[in-house]
Amino acid sequence: MTNQNFFVDIKALHPEVTGSLISCSVRLPNQQNIKFIVDAGLFQEEQYSSLNQALEINPSEIDFALITHTHIDHVGRLPMLVKNGFKGNIYMSEVADILVRPALENTLQIFNQDTLNSQKPKVAPLFDSEDLENTLSMIHPVKFYETFSIHKNIRCVFYKNPHILGAAIIELNIHYPKCEPIRLIFTGDYSKKNTFFTTRKLPKSLLNSNVTIIQESTYGSTQTLEVEKTFDSSICSAANKGYSIVIPVFAFERAQLVMLKLKELQNSMLLDKKIPIYLDGELAIKYTGIYQKLKFMFYKNAREFFPENFKFVTSQEMRLSLMNMHEKKILLTTSGMGGWGPAKLYLPYFAQKKNCLIQFPGYVSECSLGKKLIDAKLGDEITLCDGKKITKKCIVKQTSEFSSHAKADELIEFDNNFSKIQALLINHGPKAAQASFKSKAEEETNAKSVSIMERNLIFRIGPYGIVKTFFQTN
Ligand SMILES: [Zn+2]
Structure with missing residues (x-):
């Protein structure tokens, strides 16, 4: 059964490859709103570096954060959110929890060097060591493959992702009595296999459910054979x-x-x-x-x-x-x-x-x-x-042979494991790769709809995919 008061609004706050941050707002039929983010990365592209200073969400309104992996373009701005009032739990895999400290310490070191570098315009560091320690104390390490509850209406599972050690594909299951649940799959950065460790197949029950997939497309215009x-x-x-x-x-x-x-x-x-x-x-x-x-x-x-x-x-x-x-x-x-x-x-x-x-x-x-x-x-x-x-x-x-990102054919292979993709939202890739992957996914997957996430374009997602899309006006 569908209920038009039951949905999640999803928007990407990054235009291309780095600075990964997806903002989501769940509306439950009882009018309750729950806000969360997936990743909070640093912009590393020169042309977008000014976006690092901009806070486009109110951190004190975010209830929790999910972290797919500890590359700096996915976690580098977490302490900045904490500095500005974010107080919720930060969920990441147990292995990511081990890897995150050196990543954030290095980011802080780069800020300090930047501040000392007289060649560059002076910018205040985004956070300090106290913010960093506070951030680390808010982490809730999560076991792979085990379902856990974040809220009485929200369950979550982290699946091992071959992208990099500690990385996860995250399933978020939002349920409400007498309604079909809304199932979201966040791939984060994704790779088909990893040289160091093995992963399990996703469970059949998930592959046969109605899902909305939020998928990266960094190499969305490259085929494996071209490498x-x-x-x-x-x-x-x-x-x-x-x-x-x-x-x-x-x-x-x-x-x-x-x-x-x-x-x-x-x-x-x-x-x-x-x-x-x-x-x-x-x-x-x-x-x-x-x-x-x-x-x-x-x-x-x-x-x-x-x-x-x-x-x-x-x-x-x-x-x-x-x-x-x-x-x-x-x-x-x-x-x-x-x-x-x-x-x-x-x-x-x-x-x-x-x-x-x-x-x-x-x-x-x-x-x-x-x-x-x-x-x-x-x-x-x-x-x-x-x-x-x-x-x-x-x-x-x-050479790009060591890349930890899936190529277009491997991304399609991932999608074709699912039998009921209600919506496929493409994000996190150069604009040309996003466009190229969209056409390919429209032709070669069963996805009911394929869309590119643009900055500030909101996708309202229900149990059966997109309810509507609209630009945020503020
Ligand atoms: Zn990555």
């Missing part, structure tokens, strides 16, 4: 030539994944075990320690992910000696796009060396140092953030 696997040959060929190799990595999972990959290359005799391998970056070293502690959860062949002849870079002296010595080496360094961490020191140095490969194992955003290095031709001059100029003499390559 070229070039990492192995690129690294091995440079190593055989005696080049020094620099691999800028994200601290969380990417660094550990590249370590495992190098170990596999060593084991298959494609990479000489005598070449020393280093990892530099405080956050990456911290996460590597957490991965080591949690390795009992991993596939057997991924538990020992440290390559041979491996060292952490733990001092400035060690860093400088790595830059001065002429022996060949493989150096993993944060940040993944080159703009932060020791990569800011290493990349300009190695970019000017002939016998060197800089291999980006993932996405680099427009305007990042990584993008400048990739786009420049050999011999081109590159201007760094501090205004210094360097000449590119090294080889620079990029």
Whole structure:
């Protein structure tokens, strides 16, 4: 039975890939309103960074927060909401609860560095360490696959999501006597499989229910077959030539994944075990320690992910000696796009060396140092953030084979597990990818309706999908 006073209003407050925040307001037939958010991420795209300062919701009105995973573009603004009056419970998986502290501490560190950096306009940090501690104290860790109640009318289940360690696909079940329940599925960022851990299939009862899916579309215009696997040959060929190799990595999972990959290359005799391998970056070293502690959860062949002849870079002296010595080496360094961490020191140095490969194992955003290095031709001059100029003499390559986002065909495969999709709401992707994925989903899934979430466009969702859509006027 439907009741027109029973619905949930959903709107995305992010326009594209980062700054993930979905605001939801449940209306129960007894007139009670319950407000919640899914994720509260930081905007990392240069063109949207001013949105970090803007609070488009009243945090004191939010009853609870659900967190899909601990990438900074999904959790980075949580302490800002707490600072501004959010007092509700924060639900995230037990593993995410272990991973969230280093993510937020790093965000705070970046704010403080930004404040010190005289090149950038002064902006007040979004939160301080007290807000951070308060946020951590509000977390309710959740066991995967177990239903729990958030409110007498709201039940929730976190399913393991292969996107990254600790990530969840969240099912929210809003029920009311004598009404068909409203079932929402938030995919968060989604990947089909993970190198470190396994996941279970979603339960049949859910797959055969009426659902509204809120789905990411970061790679919504890419097919799996289009992704070229070039990492192995690129690294091995440079190593055989005696080049020094620099691999800028994200601290969380990417660094550990590249370590495992190098170990596999060593084991298959494609990479000489005598070449020393280093990892530099405080956050990456911290996460590597957490991965080591949690390795009992991993596939057997991924538990020992440290390559041979491996060292952490733990001092400035060690860093400088790595830059001065002429022996060949493989150096993993944060940040993944080159703009932060020791990569800011290493990349300009190695970019000017002939016998060197800089291999980006993932996405680099427009305007990042990584993008400048990739786009420049050999011999081109590159201007760094501090205004210094360097000449590119090294080889620079990029691969997207380690991406932790599903491609269009894998997103469709996910959707086609469900037999009664009442509405499919596409969010979290570059605009072109969102549009491309919408057409594909309309053709290849059984979804009754497929829509793109735009900032401030509200979708009123009932048990059988969209009741109406309207723009918020305020
Ligand atoms: Zn993510």
